[in-house]
Amino acid sequence: MIDNTRMDVDYVKEADNAAAAPPQPEAFGAGPTAAAPQQEQQDIIDNLEVDLIRADDDSALGSDVSSITTSMRTADIEFRYEHGRRYQASNAMYHLPNDIQEMDRLELQHLIWLELTGGRLYLAPLDQISVTHALDLGTGTGNWAIEFASQHPQVKVLGTDLSPIQPEYVPANCDFVIDDATQEWSFHERFDYIHSRALSMGIADWDKFVDQAYNYLQPGGFLELQGSALWTWGRKVQAVCGTLGIDAAAAQKHGDRLRQRGFQEVNAQCLPCPLGPWAKGQRQKRLGWMARKDLYEGIDAISKKLFLMAGDSEEEVDAFLARCKEELLDPTIHACMPLDIIWGQRPFNQ
Numbered sequence: 001m002i003d004n005t006r007m008d009v010d011y012v013k014e015a016d017n018a019a020a021a022p023p024q025p026e027a028f029g030a031g032p033t034a035a036a037p038q039q040e041q042q043d044i045i046d047n048l049e050v051d052l053i054r055a056d057d058d059s060a061l062g063s064d065v066s067s068i069t070t071s072m073r074t075a076d077i078e079f080r081y082e083h084g085r086r087y088q089a090s091n092a093m094y095h096l097p098n099d100i101q102e103m104d105r106l107e108l109q110h111l112i113w114l115e116l117t118g119g120r121l122y123l124a125p126l127d128q129i130s131v132t133h134a135l136d137l138g139t140g141t142g143n144w145a146i147e148f149a150s151q152h153p154q155v156k157v158l159g160t161d162l163s164p165i166q167p168e169y170v171p172a173n174c175d176f177v178i179d180d181a182t183q184e185w186s187f188h189e190r191f192d193y194i195h196s197r198a199l200s201m202g203i204a205d206w207d208k209f210v211d212q213a214y215n216y217l218q219p220g221g222f223l224e225l226q227g228s229a230l231w232t233w234g235r236k237v238q239a240v241c242g243t244l245g246i247d248a249a250a251a252q253k254h255g256d257r258l259r260q261r262g263f264q265e266v267n268a269q270c271l272p273c274p275l276g277p278w279a280k281g282q283r284q285k286r287l288g289w290m291a292r293k294d295l296y297e298g299i300d301a302i303s304k305k306l307f308l309m310a311g312d313s314e315e316e317v318d319a320f321l322a323r324c325k326e327e328l329l330d331p332t333i334h335a336c337m338p339l340d341i342i343w344g345q346r347p348f349n350q
C-alpha cells in the first residue's frame with residue numbers, strides 16, 4: 001500500500017520558508033517569480049529528514065484540530081443519501097460527499113494548504129494588476145473565498161459550487177452561487193482573478209475549463225489552479241477515476257495546459273507535505289499530522305463510492321480501506337505528497 005499512498009512526485013519545492021507572512025489587508029503581494037527546476041525540487045523532498053526520535057506522540061502538537069461547522073442553505077437543493085453519507089444530486093460524476101463530516105475535512109484541508117503556502121491564499125502576482133472581481137470555482141465551504149474577501153474588501157468575490165455548503169453570514173463583498181463548472185459558464189462579468197483549489201475530482205475536461213477561464217478573465221487577469229496528488233493517493237483511485245474520464249493527476253499537467261491556451265507568465269510551485277509526523281522540525285510535524293488526519297478521515301469520502309462504482313463489493317471496499325488506514329498510521333512508512341499550484345496571466349493585448 002505504501003507505493004500506492006506514496007506520491008509520484010515529479011517536481012517538488014520546499015515550502016518551509018515560503019512567504020513567511022500572509023498578505024496585509026487590502027495589499028496584494030507579488031507571487032514568486034519562477035518555479036524551481038525539477039531536479040532541485042526533487043532534491044528537496046528527498047532531503048526531508050526523518051525524525052527518528054519523535055513521531056506520533058508529540059503532545060506539543062495538540063490532540064485534535066477543532067471542527068468547524070457551517071450553517072447550510074438547503075432550500076430547493078436535492079441530496080442523495082448512500083451508505084451513510086450525503087451527496088449532491090445534480091452532477092453524477094462528482095463522487096465525494098457534502099455532509100458535515102466532509103465539510104469539517106475541507107476546513108482541515110484549508111488549514112493544511114495555508115500552512116504549506118506560508119499563509120498565502122494565492123501565489124499569482126496580483127500586485128501587478130488592479131483586482132476588483134475574483135472568482136473561486138468549486139469553493140466548497142467557501143473558506144478560501146471568505147478569507148480572500150475579508151483580506152481584500154475592495155474586491156467582489158464570487159464562489160461557486162455544486163453544493164450549498166457555504167455559511168450564510170459572510171463578508172458583504174462575498175457571494176456564493178450553485179453552479180456546475182463543467183457546464184457552459186454564464187457569469188455576468190469578467191474577472192481579474194480566477195482561482196480554483198482541489199477540484200481534480202470534479203473536472204474531466206480541463207482544457208475546456210482553462211478555455212472558459214481564459215475567456216472570463218479580463219486581459220491581464222490571472223488564473224490560479226491549486227491541486228494536490230494527495231487526493232489521488234492510490235493507483236486504484238487513479239485507475240477508477242480514469243474509467244470515469246477523470247484525470248486524478250490533472251494538476252501536474254496544468255502548466256502545459258495553460259501555455260497551450262495562450263496564458264503567459266505561467267509559473268508552477270510544488271510544495272511537499274509529509275503524510276504523518278515523521279519528518280524533522282515542528283512545522284513539518286504539524287503539517288504531517290494534519291495531512292494524515294485529513295487523509296485518514298477522507299479515505300472513505302474519496303474512495304468508497306468510487307470503488308463501489310467500479311464494481312467492488314462493500315465488504316471488499318471496507319476491508320481494503322481499513323488496511324489503508326492501518327498503514328497510514330504505521331510510523332515506519334514515510335509517505336509524502338505534493339501540493340501543485342499553477343498560475344498564468346491572460347495577455348493584456350487579447
Ligand SMILES: C[S@@+](CC[C@H](N)C(=O)[O-])C[C@H]1O[C@@H](n2cnc3c(N)ncnc32)[C@H](O)[C@@H]1O
Pocket residue numbers: 091094098106109110137138139140141142143144160161162163179180181182196197198199201202203
Ligand atoms: C475537495 S473540495 C475543495 C473545496 C475548496 N475549493 C477548498 O479548497 O476548500 C471540491 C469542491 O468542488 C466542488 N465541485 C466538484 N465538481 C464541481 C463542479 N463540476 N462544479 C462546481 N463545483 C464542483 C465540490 O462540490 C466540492 O465542494
